[in-house]
Amino acid sequence: MRKYVMTLVSVCFGITMVAQGRNMRPVYHKADSVTICRLLSEVRRQPADMSIPLFFARQFLGVPYVAHTLESEGDERLVVNTRQLDCTTLIETVTALTRCVYSQQYTWQAYLKALTAMRYRQGIIDRYTSRIHYFTEWITENSNRGLVTEIQQPNPPFTAVQTVNVNYMSQHPGSYQALRRHPEYVSEIRRMEQSVSGQKFRFIPKARVGRSAELRKVVRDGDIIAITCKKAGLDIAHLGLAVWKNGNLHLLNASQLHKQVVEEPMTLWQYLQKHPSHTGIRIIRINK
DSSP: OHHHHHHHHHHHHOSOOOOBTTTBOOBOOHHHHHHHHHHHHHGGGSOTTSOHHHHHHHTTTTOBBOSOTTOOSSSOOOBOOSSSBOHHHHHHHHHHHHHHHHTTOOSHHHHHHHHHHHHBGGGOOOSGGGBOOSHHHHHHHHHHTTSEEEEOOSTTTOOEEEEOOOOHHHHOGGGOHHHHHOGGGHHHHHHHHHHHTTOEEEEEEGGGTTOHHHHHTTOOTTOEEEEEEOSTTOSEEEEEEEEEETTEEEEEEEETTTTEEEEOSSOHHHHHHTOTTEEEEEEEEEOO
């Protein structure tokens, strides 16, 4: 087994790792690179008709939920952490792996490139402010780059419109380690928030999420589900992936409640009813 793992890593790396951004190497543990290389090898032996995003997401079931894993001391660097996930890093990990498969690039370097492209504005690592912090901007930026598509039709079930109004980060800089260290970044964050605010997106209100026949026509296994909310200053409350089970839509997510990555036993409709601030769902599909 050890010989297999070492061979797999050497094949997956292919070439010496290229430094990212401002000559800053990624931050990761050996276990992370081994996991990525193993999954990119295993997916090639899976059935052609399966959901690639859902296959990858299920490989992380049971991984502990840990928030703020992207925050580190010093300059901004690409962080790879498959051992601890929150709702956003689960989505980014799965999306980067899926994009590697869709582009038929099964190497560690391809994964780093895919992760950088979606996590940072224009795929360029500069400072903390170059990272995409609000998921609406993540959707827009990655849609413009052709990496994902937001589904907003037909109507129904996309009967509601979200007008984005974000300012949480600039209003609560003390909640963010980088903004406490660099208060001069707050003005940049505020300008970014202003550029994101005012955009309108169609979504499925939570009252309709229980209408499985409607949703089955537009939501696929492995689609990204972004849960909209009415909390002041925020656009999206939580993220996960769509899982259809027994005719009902469920959420695979890095759960703060369960303290790990899980497929929620309750349906998504039931899940949303337990959260009064949740208003509905936006649907994002990873492009082939």
